[in-house]
Amino acid sequence: MNPPEFQLSPPPDTNPIFGGERWKKVHQALGEPLAELPSKSWEVVEAEKAKDMRHVLEFPYNGEPPPEKLHENLITPNQYHFVRNHGGIPTIDSSQCTLIVDGLVNKPSEMGLSVLQDGDIFRQQSLIATIQCSGNRRSELLTQYPAEGDDMINAPWEQRAISTAKWTGVSLRDVIDYCGGFAAGGRHVELIGADTYIKGNTPLNYAVSVPWAKINADQVLLAWEMNGRPLPRIHGGPLRAVVLGSIGARSTKWLYRIRVLDQPSMSPVQRVEYLFFNHQVSKANGDFKNGMPILEMPVSSAILSPRSKDVIIHEGTIHVRGWAYSGGGRWPEIVEVSTDDGYSWNTVPDENLTPKHMFALRLWEIKIPVSIEGWIDLKCRTFDNALNTQPSSAREVWNWSAHVTHCQHRVSVFSIDKRNSNTAKQLENIKAQGKGLVPVTLPARFRDAETGSRWHEPPELQPRSAKDDHT
Amino acid sequence: MNPPEFQLSPPPDTNPIFGGERWKKVHQALGEPLAELPSKSWEVVEAEKAKDMRHVLEFPYNGEPPPEKLHENLITPNQYHFVRNHGGIPTIDSSQCTLIVDGLVNKPSEMGLSVLQDGDIFRQQSLIATIQCSGNRRSELLTQYPAEGDDMINAPWEQRAISTAKWTGVSLRDVIDYCGGFAAGGRHVELIGADTYIKGNTPLNYAVSVPWAKINADQVLLAWEMNGRPLPRIHGGPLRAVVLGSIGARSTKWLYRIRVLDQPSMSPVQRVEYLFFNHQVSKANGDFKNGMPILEMPVSSAILSPRSKDVIIHEGTIHVRGWAYSGGGRWPEIVEVSTDDGYSWNTVPDENLTPKHMFALRLWEIKIPVSIEGWIDLKCRTFDNALNTQPSSAREVWNWSAHVTHCQHRVSVFSIDKRNSNTAKQLENIKAQGKGLVPVTLPARFRDAETGSRWHEPPELQPRSAKDDHT
Incomplete structure (x- = not known):
């Protein structure tokens, strides 16, 4: 049986995402005491890990915490700490x-x-x-x-x-x-x-x-x-x-x-x-x-919130949260966030980073001024204390084993600035229609509450001002 | 007197490039024994450094070796070792x-x-x-x-x-x-x-x-x-x-x-x-x-040869030489060279790198297949043993003090592949005219030795083949 195909497309929307059937079968074929390991191991997962972990692989167990649990505290609670196991969980009495x-x-x-x-x-x-x-x-x-x-x-x-x-x-x-x-x-x-x-x-x-x-x-x-x-x-x-x-x-x-x-x-x-x-x-x-x-890990960082494809209704600032880390006893010194896919960078204020530890990540958050509406690409990057920083794209770090993805992390979100009066009116209309803006793939077609026209149909063209006779 | 302006344009084509007049004047104003330091220091430069150093600043003395001297051996000879002094050279008897x-x-x-x-x-x-x-x-x-x-x-x-x-x-x-x-x-x-x-x-x-x-x-x-x-x-x-x-x-x-x-x-x-x-x-x-x-230095690398704007006449390979380095006791593990401004990468074979030292750079060289003619952008990058690598552009690492420029190094060269029969013929014509291809800014206008026509005027259009009747 071939391993499940999950590349070039999102993984299945299940939890656990994969069962690890191949490993289960090998264990069964090997007989006792290994045959029961997959089910015994899953019992340990259920006893020790939170239900809202993202169970990437049922056996051997691989799981990562939800983004908000990782960001809540520098210390990840034991039930949310990520797990990457390579085999069944042995039973050893202290x-x-x-x-x-x-x-x-x-x-x-x-x-x-x-x-x-x-x-x-x-x-x-x-x-x-x-x-x-x-x-x-x-x-x-x-x-x-x-x-x-x-x-x-x-x-x-x-x-x-x-x-x-x-x-x-x-x-x-x-x-x-x-x-x-x-x-x-x-x-x-x-x-x-x-x-x-x-x-x-x-x-x-x-x-x-x-x-x-x-x-x-x-x-x-x-x-x-x-x-x-x-x-x-x-x-x-x-x-x-x-x-x-x-x-x-x-x-x-x-x-x-x-x-x-x-x-x-x-x-x-x-x-x-x-x-x-x-x-x-x-x-x-x-x-x-x-x-x-691979021994020491390089400098890296990632955005935990917002998530890719989020629709963000804001009043001129977007709140971005994430982590930054460097290996080998180095630590993040500078964290920056871009709203233009890495062309210009906003610096996370020092007080918005958790304290430095020689061997630990730093959590960070920043409220970034945004006035652009529509799709924007958020990116974060870090400089560690040796001034190493991250390459810009995943393509630059692609490697056969898909290890060490430490490029700048990109999240594409849809920005809606309700300070914009047209936007504010539109949002009221959408609300009056009892419709939502989420998910981002949902079309925004509806009848305008006042005029009865469709929003996506342009209003009759008018000169911009009395003096504007170019139309 | 303002410091000389050298940004946004190449520095003056002199050696020394700058005199450091402001520092000389401050030393003069401070009287003996400082007043004579600038001239005494220059005597030391003349006694201890090679004449073909690039003297970036006469006083305090700053100088870098010619590219070929840096690449010749891992150990840079003393007379070619770069110098960055901040003041005059004191006289101290051992x-x-x-x-x-x-x-x-x-x-x-x-x-x-x-x-x-x-x-x-x-x-x-x-x-x-x-x-x-x-x-x-x-x-x-x-x-x-x-x-x-x-x-x-x-x-x-x-x-x-x-x-x-x-x-x-x-x-x-x-x-x-x-x-x-x-x-x-x-x-x-x-x-x-x-x-x-x-x-x-x-x-x-x-x-x-x-x-x-x-x-x-x-x-x-x-x-x-x-x-x-x-x-x-x-x-x-x-x-x-x-x-x-x-x-x-x-x-x-x-x-x-x-x-x-x-x-x-x-x-x-x-x-x-x-x-x-x-x-x-x-x-x-x-x-x-x-x-x-700034304490530890990040991973970096640079091309020493060819130099920017070189015209390279080759037979399908370009020979590229450079250095790679990382600070803090890390060392380069992988060096790669791109001929497409960093889109794809050719790996320098391990035997073409000087041996690893915990605190030293590695020299490298590679012959890269090139069939494209015209302007090409060569770039190099390094991964060190912690897998840190270089960001792609100078813009990404710009900082107010202009320290630590460790982006991928880019050199634009003009590629001429003489395996191409048209190119070979052209090169012969240029030679016959007693003209050269260097510098790259020199126009290639000349009369064709055989036909008397100008090269830059297109020949009469002919169908590509007997069957090609689309012209």
Whole structure:
């Protein structure tokens, strides 16, 4: 069975959008205990996630929050935090949870979660950090030019495969130190999860690696708490990695083994799935060896409100809300919004941005003066503290795997300025007719309440003024 | 006397381009020993820099290398390394050179250069690093929209205010440790040079600061050697700072004092000169408090060859050469060249890029298939290892101070494909006439050697083929 076709057109208007039938069938074919994983996993979704999540894929579960929930607070509540799972959700009891650390460390060890949580052994830390899927905003690419990547693109994300939480745990650096430090040649740290990762029809464990410089810089946290609560099962509970400023795929969930290697992990996540290809690589000539493993995320931003095709009736200002983010420990310094598709830019006042965090996004809002009526294209862009900024169009960042869509985000809306007296009269007429303006595709034909003529028929032509005799 | 006008048009065709008369007069007015600095400094330029440097400003000296010298090797030879000085060149004898370290350190100290160079006290290190002026590529902004910045923009740089050297010295972190480490509250390290920095008519010392995180990350080197030679006087000899991955202005030359502060330096370099403003800040509403001090440099790249308005006679490929760079310890991963102003992209093969260094640019070259004749727009762009890439146009990055022009670099050239038989014949005719095709503004009118007709007059119209009767 082929994967469902969702490129070049909007995804189906269902929730869940896709069922993931292929993965369900592979699990069934593999027998117990995997056969029941799809239904067991869905029970966890229903228990832990809000009903109004946009369920992009039922199994393995992928979901993004509604725009207003992402914008409400810097911290996304656990039930709204986006989820990108690659397999079924394992059942691990906290009291049984152990972590193996082996490979190129001086003192390979196995420790229970209670050891990691022992304040006399490890320094516990909490920090606010954003996780973003490298496929975030992928739908902007796919509606223009299809892409493929390996196997299939599972998630036609809108702009909300990104969320922020306060994570509590210990630095992986401290754990490596506890295990005697890196042994000679140890340069990459493989993070292995207890979830199954199906490649072709073969079940593997989820695995990926992180270069040791990130660990030495205290940029990998082993977390058991999310916003002051035990880590939810769907987010990797009891124990997961949080790799700061990097692609979400490095933040292995259901972490049970850490293996220090002399080279990057041989796992498909590392070598095949999360690669960035240049503009000329595609279905015809793709070679995984030429892909660049995605680690740090670039600067990006997106508009959460208004939404594309909204009809906005206003009095000269449009209220725009969104997020801005940069990876690698950089943060947004400047956010700007354009009403002319990026020709000129209005700056979001500093007080309208949430505070700076080294590893978190900033929410922003701005009321922009608009006097143009009709279709306008809103765009946002960000400069981070290294002054990197976003390319202007999705075409510029298209790539075969449809990863890292970080161009300026565009939303086309229909502007109606009711300060305009003709517009105001028209709006009253529409109201008197008991008709609406939404959706934007609804024609505005109606009889004028006073004259009985149709609005879309021009009134009899009159000279503009007594002196105007050119008509 | 007003500064010379050079915006919206090419700078004067002289070398030096500008004299810096205003600075010379201020120095004269200040009396000895400053009065003689302009002529003494020019003597150093003549002694240490190559004659074919593009001398952008005579005093204070600003100069960039010719394109081919920048592309020849990753390491730019000392006599060709770009220079951006802010004052006259001080005369400091190595044996008398001392460094004061004070402010918020636990053990304020003064040490001679010989102490810094003592291998028993400090670990000497060498590394390859690029320095770039944040004004690099400024001319691309100024020819479209004028800018101002504070006082005046001194340097209409082309794309070569960037160079690479092997620097030898000690990490500032080790020096701070030697001075007992940071005292409570010490968060910014001010680097003070012995050169005069004229602000208005007031002479100050050059000063700027660096946040302590950069020092702790071993990203500030105190260097006394450049490419195996004692640091040239014009480059800050005997001792300078090299702040890795950051704007060149942080790399204080003629370093004589390091002061640890609880806040960034109050110097004009820090607070007024090297600020980035958003798109809406300009002459009318500028406020230095709203500027963002530029520290890390974003991803950028530029074409060194061919040059704008070149006429290129080729046989189906054009050879393009350039550089690519990213700041903050990131490096170029992908370089691409477009022949259609950025619509589609040809990837530079990996073997055509110089090796990766954490803090250095990469040189590249590519032979691109071209069959279009006439004007074509070449562009280059880079993705760094965080997948940040360049915005497409100079307009997108225009800012009041004309700093950080990191858009895709565009060069318009005139393509002549001599595989085309008409073109080949034409080229022979031109040759036979003893005429040339250069410059591109030269008209190609001449008598055809065989027929005596003018090339620009159309031949008598003939049907395209016997069957073509539509004419």
